[in-house]
Amino acid sequence: MxxxxxxxxxxxxxxxxxxxxxxxxxxxxxxxxxxxxxxxxxxxxxxxxxxxxxxxxxxxxxxxxxxxxxxxxxxxxxxxxxxxxxxxxxxxxxxxxxxxxxxxxxxxxxxxxxxxLDELRAGFLRKAVLAGTDQVCRPLLGAGRDPADLARLRLGDVPPSPELRRLRRRRAELGLAAGDDAPLLIEPGGGGGVPGGAAPLYLRKARTTRVNIEANTGICRGMLRHRYADAGLGQTSVEDR
Structure with a gap:
């Protein structure tokens, strides 16, 4: 539509x-x-x-x-x-x-x-937080920041972006800290910050979660278009504007 x-x-x-x-x-x-x-x-x-x-x-x-x-x-x-x-x-x-x-x-x-279905919803939100963290962290890593450096950052240290706004929303929905003083890397299940030594494994998990979600999204879009000839790509999300 x-x-x-x-x-x-x-x-x-x-x-x-x-x-x-x-x-x-x-x-x-x-x-x-x-x-x-x-x-x-x-x-x-x-x-x-x-x-x-x-x-x-x-x-x-x-x-x-x-x-x-x-x-x-x-x-x-x-x-x-x-x-x-x-x-x-x-x-x-x-x-x-x-x-x-x-x-x-x-x-x-x-x-x-x-x-x-409250726990089911919370489980998917935890995955969304991990995927959103990867979206925010990839440009920082590409600019030369290392994982341990990211573990020291707060949300307020990250340049504004649609990805950061989306991550803040998902964290707030899950009851996690989402203000400027909150750590960028946070455990979705427990709410604590991620130590520098654990940051590489955490970021790999975040990347895998994002890739899996995006792959499933592509599969679902394709199946919908195959099932319904009039199914387009849909409308632009408010979060992405």
Whole structure:
């Protein structure tokens, strides 16, 4: 779905949807092309249709995106009611009904789900922090800084960039320090800074995490375009502007 709508409410809905990310890929569902349509009725009912790269995408990932889309759309001023429709997915009926009823993941898959998805979301955020750290550190390493030097840096020492802004957001979402005095290299699971001696291994892990996420993103984009002939590259993310 591309193009900027003239309707201010539709434009606001798309901005809200830009804040909804695929939890595994850490990219907005709009940028990935997962939003197939977004409409609103004259009386303020917003309806969003989502589609994923495969019929068997993991239901927990799908549920997070549908639930997050519902929350984002329902919070837009002027929206009286929100309806999010996941299409062409084996668990679409259960997910759509569960999100509409605000039943949670376990309630939507009664007898099949062991619990809610908070830890799953946190795990993906930890990976996003590692990947984001690599994005911020690569230019510094390319400019001649060594890993031990990076371990001494604070976020406020790093030149401003979209990558740094994104890293700060992900760290804040995970409850990690994201201010200027926070260490650049930080353990996503524990929150402590990384000693200089451990920095090379930490940075290799961060790079591997980024490469894996980017590879999976490319695969998902390709599968979506193969599945739906009209699926383009999606919209530009607000974070990347």
């Amino acid at each position: 591309t193009g900027a709508p003239a309707d201010p409410l539709l434009a606001a809905l798309l901005v809200a949807l830009e804040g909804v990310r695929d939890p595994e890929l850490d990219e907005p569902i709009t940028a990935l092309g997962f939003v197939s349509s977004c409409t609103r009725s004259p009386d303020g009912v917003a309806e969003v249709h989502l589609r994923l790269p495969t019929y068997f995408c993991a239901p927990n990932f799908a549920f997070l995106m549908v639930a997050d889309a519902y929350d984002a759309v329902a919070a837009v001023d002027g929206v009286r009611a929100a309806r999010i429709v996941l299409e062409d997915h084996f668990a679409a009926d259960a997910i759509n009904a569960g999100v509409a009823a605000r039943a949670g993941f376990a309630g939507s898959f009664a007898g099949e789900a062991a619990g809610e």
